[in-house]
Amino acid sequence: MHYYYAHKITDDVAILSESEVQHITKSMRMHDGDEIWVLDGKGSKMRCRLQVKGKKEVVAWIQERIVEPVNQVRLHLAIAPTKNPGRLEWLVEKVTELGVGQITFLNTGRSERTKINLDRIRKIAISALKQSGNSYLPVISDVTSLDHFFRLISLPVHRFIAHCQSDNLPLLTKILTADEEAVVMIGPEGDFTTNEIAEATLAGFRPISLGKLRLRTETAGIFVTSMVAILNKF
Numbered sequence: 001m002h003y004y005y006a007h008k009i010t011d012d013v014a015i016l017s018e019s020e021v022q023h024i025t026k027s028m029r030m031h032d033g034d035e036i037w038v039l040d041g042k043g044s045k046m047r048c049r050l051q052v053k054g055k056k057e058v059v060a061w062i063q064e065r066i067v068e069p070v071n072q073v074r075l076h077l078a079i080a081p082t083k084n085p086g087r088l089e090w091l092v093e094k095v096t097e098l099g100v101g102q103i104t105f106l107n108t109g110r111s112e113r114t115k116i117n118l119d120r121i122r123k124i125a126i127s128a129l130k131q132s133g134n135s136y137l138p139v140i141s142d143v144t145s146l147d148h149f150f151r152l153i154s155l156p157v158h159r160f161i162a163h164c165q166s167d168n169l170p171l172l173t174k175i176l177t178a179d180e181e182a183v184v185m186i187g188p189e190g191d192f193t194t195n196e197i198a199e200a201t202l203a204g205f206r207p208i209s210l211g212k213l214r215l216r217t218e219t220a221g222i223f224v225t226s227m228v229a230i231l232n233k234f
Helices: 018-027 085-097 118-132 146-150 194-202 217-231
Strands: 003-010 013-016 035-039 044-054 057-067 075-079 102-107 139-145 158-162 182-186 206-208
Touching (some): 003 018, 003 044, 003 057, 003 118, 018 044, 018 057, 035 057, 075 217, 085 217, 102 146, 118 139, 146 194, 182 217, 194 206
Parallel strands (some): 003 035, 075 102, 075 182, 102 139, 158 206
Antiparallel strands (some): 003 013, 013 057, 035 044, 044 057
16 A cells, blocks of 8 residues: 655645645556545544645545554654665665654764765655554654753653663563563764763663674664564554
């Protein structure tokens, strides 16, 4: 099943973007009366009937709406952006497909990138949402400092920071159980500094290991998201 994305819902109409309209009329060559499934990224899957008024104007009338309950097991992935934008975009695509709830990009002492194209990142997340059929689009925040991140009141109780600075750290798989909302911090290629780890610990983050292998930043992010998804049988 192919999904489309509606950035706004008005009464009984799903408002589609210009790019979605072009895809419907030019690529898919759909006509009046055809049905499509639309996601709003906020929990709704909608069966819509098309009213095609031209190549640039399509009305998607909502015929049926299925509302998925809010998933309380939401992973907040806090991760340093990769130097290579392609790897960053790949990360966002894959963790969105796997059901990550929120992504915050961190500006750390060893970060290789301090600015991102947030509009493009969100478009990639929308594309991944349509690919996977997830009902909820992750909340994606721009690059933020660690000080600001630690002060966020929305951070869940279960907080972890993955790093390679110490031996014998507990594995995330050994301490995270099903049905728990959690936030996991992933550092840049050079890892977090000793001071950053200490600050995170004071902010209630428990140091953890992701295993014996040293993973690239984007690999670690996907690994953690996959782990949480498997743990909760998504």
